Amino acid sequence: MLKNYNKDFKFNIEKFYKDYLIGAKIFKNRDALESSYIPEELPHRDRQIREIAEKTACALFGDTPPSFLCYGMTGTGKTATIRYVSQKLAQQDMENKPWWIYINCNVVSTPYRILAHIYNTIARKEKIPPTGLPKDIIFKRLLGLLDQKVGNSICFLVLDEIDILIENKKAGNEILYDLTRLNVNLDVCKTSLIGISNKLKFKENLDPRVISSLGKESPIIFHPYNANNLKDILRDRANIAFYDGILKEGVIELCAALAAKEDGDARKALQLLRKAGELAERAQNKTISTDFVERAQLDLEKDYIKEYILGMPLQAQIILTAIYLILKFSRERNIVISGDIYGVYAEITQIIPGINQLTKRSISDYVNELALAGIITADTKSMGFYGRTKIINLDIDMKIAEGILRKIDKIKDILNYQPVMTQTDRVKLRNDVFKKLI
DNA sequence: TATCCACAGGAAATCAGGGTGT
DNA sequence: ACACCCTGATTTCCTGTGGATA
Known part of the structure; x- marks a missing residue:
């Protein structure tokens, strides 16, 4: 049935636009506040600019610049500085302008896709398909393309968030090794790697063969502002x-x-x-x-x-719901442990249609992810004779959590479901034990 | 002091779903 | 149609562990 709206409250879009145009203008150029914006000057990054310029300047003579790493936490200007220097270098008078290829390893996250991405940005047309071909074929095709298109100039490969690549130790090191070896297999074109990392200790997971070429140069450190x-x-x-x-x-x-x-x-x-x-x-x-x-x-x-x-996989959302329900319905409101999460999770996967139940191992991973995102806190605690577990707390307001979960179709109907587990004394019993020990 | 709980979390295997060239 | 490739999610198998308890 249609609601009988009060005419006075009807949203007048024409008037809105009119008012909007007449109203105060705030922004002259909104883009300048985007982090991707490269300003004319980069304050407080002189040293880094100089260091990068020094390392890459030999490209002016057509020599191969060394590969190197940039370290610094998020928002310390690593990417902006690199882009800044690359712009300046391109403005210099030289015969063959170098190529700069940016790869955000968070987006382009697998070996195949990195090779394909490099190929596709250089080739423009005649793209490599997003999947299907063997890696070594792509590698060979890429070599041919580099020699042909880039010719006897330099190709800088900037790997942003390179630490994410190494999370998969084996595959990550393999592709990095392949990239460092590009030069050996190229006839005329030369490549140079620039790795950008948020984590200082990511080098620990690097293969020695990769370090020998990528880590030879002293890294460029970006201190927090x-x-x-x-x-x-x-x-x-x-x-x-x-x-x-x-x-x-x-x-x-x-x-x-x-x-x-x-x-x-x-x-x-x-x-x-x-x-x-x-x-x-x-x-x-x-x-x-x-x-x-x-x-x-x-x-x-x-x-x-x-x-x-809202962007998490449904399974992760269900796990968060399990935590929410435990906190909502257990009499001792403040303690959740991994075992309980699994129990309640198992219960609600039975209620929601079309959901298959994951193993404990997977849930453990999802719980860690939630903790990493700052939605929950999860501290492993040893309870001696009562085993080892994680003490989990919701890090966001219950009301906010409920509001968000309510937006998820498959979940919105079970937010008032009281898990059987919390009705038994099991949770309460455990909580009593843990409370004493914490 | 050995035991043992209730998990944590690493490594490799598996599966399904996207694709390829021949 | 076929043999094969890449990826992401998940499972299987496994070893490790801090400290209360007997």
Whole structure:
């Protein structure tokens, strides 16, 4: 049946657009606050720029630059600096401009796809299919293409988030080894690898053969920005992004301070500023005050959690639901252990149609992932005679969790289901024991 | 001090679903 | 149609483990 809407409350889209156009303009150039934006100047990265320039300058003479690594936490400007230097190098007067091929190993995450990605970016047309061919065939085709298309100039292969590649130790090392050996098999073209990593210790998992070529050069370290550094970066970007006089006193300082707390993450700082601007814009405000920054921070956090959970595989969502239900229905509300999760999970997979039940081993992995994302905390604890287990807590508000889970079709109907497990005394009994021991 | 709980988590195998060239 | 390839998710098999208990 149709609802009888009050006419006065009807959303007038025409008027909305009109008001929107007349209303305060905040953004002059929104893109300047994207982390992919390469500004004219990169504040506080002089040393890194110089080091990278020194290592790559021999490309000007057509010599092969050495392969090297860049380390630094997220938002310390690694990718931006590389892109910056590559732009500058391309502006120099030289016969054969070098090629730069960017590979984000988080997106292009398998050996086959890395080779295919390199091939396809150079070839433009006549692409290699996304799957189906043997790897060595692609490798040979790639060699031919490099010699033919890149000719006697340099091809830089930038592997961003290279640590993700090594998570699969065997396959990751194999492809890296293959890439380092490209030069040996090439006739005219030369390649040079640049690895970008968030984790300092990722080198531990690297094959010695790979280290010998990728780790010979001293790595370039990107230290986190401090609050003052971040202020400089934000000021530069804000000048491009906003109209004059939009930013109120203290906005940049607050963004910088908040991001400095998060390991000096410049990406975070820019996100805060952009979100604050968007909130002000939506509120049809003429200026951005620190209030908007505070709201932006809450919003960003909520958005992140929501998007993460809704983007998880259904099985992971069900496991989160199991944790939620245990906390909701067990009388001792604060303790969840892995065994209980599995029990309740097994129960609800029976209720939801079309779901198959996974093994404990897989669930253990999913629980770890949830913990890594900051949705739950999971600390392994030895209970001596009572075995070893993980003590799990929901790290987000129960209400928020419920709101998000309610958006998932297959789950929304079971959020009031009381698991049999929590009705028996088993959970309570265990909780009593654990409580004493913790 | 040996035992033993209740799991953790690594490595390799398997499976299904996407594709290939011949 | 066929033999074969790559990938991601999962299973199977397995070894490891901290400390309360007997």
